[in-house]
Amino acid sequence: MESYETHEHDVLVIGAGGAGLRAAIEAASQGVSVGVVCKSLLGKAHTVMAEGGVAAAMANVDKSDNWQTHFKDTMAGGKMLNNWRMAQIHAQQAPDRIHELEQWGALFDRTPTGDILQRAFGGHTCKRLCHVGDRTGLELIRTLQDRVVQIGMPVYMECTATHLFKDGGRIAGVLAYWRETGKFVLYKAKAIILATGGTGKAFVITSNSWEYTGDGFGMAYQAGAQLMDMEFVQFHPTGMVWPPGVRGILVTEAVRGEGGQLKNSKGERFMERYDPKRMELSTRDQVARAIYTEVKEGRGSPHGGVFLSVTHLNAEAVKKKLPSMYHQLKDFADVDITKEPMEVGPTTHYIMGGIRVEAETTASTVPGLYAAGETAAGMHGANRLGGNSLSDLLVFGRLSGHHAAQFAKQNSGAVKINEDEVRRAAQEVLAPFDRTSGPTPYELHEKLQEFMQAKVGIMRIESDIKEALVEIQDLKKKLTTVRVSGSRMFNPGWHLAYDLKNLLTSAEAIARAALMRQESRGAHTRLDHPKTDPEWGKVNHVISKDGDAMKVAQSPLPQMPDELKKLFEETK
């Protein structure tokens, strides 16, 4: 094979979003050598797009808030399918992680008394979301990025990881290619943290970027790690529906947090019929289903959504609190949100499922392989509450950095990577260049997005999911004939050709788990099994590679200790 460069680190972090950067900072603080690999430029990961806020029970606004309440809200939002220990650690540690960001230069919006201001969000019973207007993710990623630059560690930007390698049972490294040149690079590492985010690009209508092709899921699965809860894909209730070019782009939940109202074409605040108590601030799964139903029953807006309105609020306050929404709607949709309602509808936003990890350490089932952020499963159960992702990145990013560094120290012997495996992996990535006929990656991608949206989307039924699985098998075959043209230099067509493999693994995992779960719970709605069934609430679906086939098994949900169970009884 052609020559390739090699780098060696104790801990390699794949992904430079909030989770990856927080992990890298922590690992470096343990005195080990750390490198970060990411597909885009530093500072452009998904985290930069997060708008509404980061959840932490600081009790600055609602004095009654505490970790127990945050924990309860998170579990209730997740329909009790969350890993209780992750939800507990998250609720307990989030406030410290926010204070730490301030010490690194972050500037959150303030209360009149000089504390961090917190806003209301769906499913949170207290005002809990720390924010910076509606650009919270930018503040978070820039603060972490500055910190990483200050510590000084190599960040390998625009470099796509493709295959994980093991030495015996443990993780040993990863193959990647530079997007700029198409040349390969091998990273050897004693521990690897996957912080690669989700897989929204398996669907047509999504708030996610080209990066979200489920690479972490695909690589971990191939390396023998387990995936969990993949049936739970969050459809955010309020994406833009018009004009077509921005269909799916997010309208932050902060719009509702600040008092925005949802109305149908008859002018009714329809949430009254679905969740009269919480109304617009119900959980995302419920609001998304409500909007879907309104549209389906003929009470939708002209472009197939519903109306979201802040016209009853003070115009100046709207511009101050939601500046980027004000501009987004004005620039893209010619809508002045202080004067007219927006048109919104559900958009694929987040995946609760992911790599199965240990709660305390974020370790996957492969020794030396860790996962944090959207790519890890467990924390959010069947439905994630808004704002709980950014806090998840900080809390579990830090833990993964800590434990990966510990693992690297305790297993400090040199790791070996089999040359043959590297060669085979490189060949697989390059294969589409050898073909002169066959479908283009764009065609295959479009097909996948269409049937996933239609058949494994917000409302599911057995026959549809089965059809999708047939189509997935068909696309897998076609992928072996996919053709790309041009050179290896910055070639998006070629990049997509390889991304499709991970997209298909993710799509198959989503579909198989969705088929298996014969109930409706959180973000997973089965038209043929509309009720939530307590029996199904006792199991997670665990996916692993079994030869060439994908295996789905049931695993009993870890049991909460009595003192935590009591928290739920007290409120009954």
Add this chain to the structure above:
Amino acid sequence: MSEMVIRVSHGTTEKMEEKTYKVPVGPGMVVLDAIHYIQSHFAPDLAVRWNCKAAKCGSCSAEVNGKPKLMCKSRMDAYDQNEELVVHPIKTFPRIKDLVTDVSWNYRVNKTITPFTPPKGNFGKMYQADMDRVQEFRKCIECFLCQSVCHVLRNHEKHEEFAGPRFFVRIASLEMHPLDEASRIKFLKEEGGLGYCNITKCCSEVCPEDIHITDNAIIPLKERVVDEYYDPVQKIFRIFSGK
């Protein structure tokens, strides 16, 4: 649906050519949509950076009809439908391929700036009035459009001696941070080359985040440099007031 002709610059620094494409134009369509259409229908290897498609990440900078713009924020209907639309990579940085340029220089400059330096220990309360100004600077999405348009870099190529408006904004965000204790005034005068800026305001005009780069960042920084180097009274005042 109407059609528009788009001329896109392809190639590398060594070899470049322009190609024209006919693209259907729908309501609300932006230039980045047109580029994606060209990718999936005519030129699958056309290189372009993008992420958010909502003017939040600063990836999709290019020159549309000669003006530095975010492609995801540039509506097709803002241009004359009967004229060719010309899309080039941003000019001030070397091209890698097609619309993708090598912006690594910016990341190198960033590393030379003294990082945030807070006092030791807990710092208690902070008030909104003290951070409004800095929050404006922290809106920067690092699109580098201001770097691309500034004549000191674009025409005079002073990359070695001039940090550029993006980094004056960053330095302003640190210098005016209510908790920061370091001084970057010497850097501004020397390595940063703030003196090269003659306040043309071109940077402020292109900023998609509407940051008043010149008025709110550069001019106050210039004043600080003057105070530090040329005005002993101000300097003593500053020593006693702690900043």
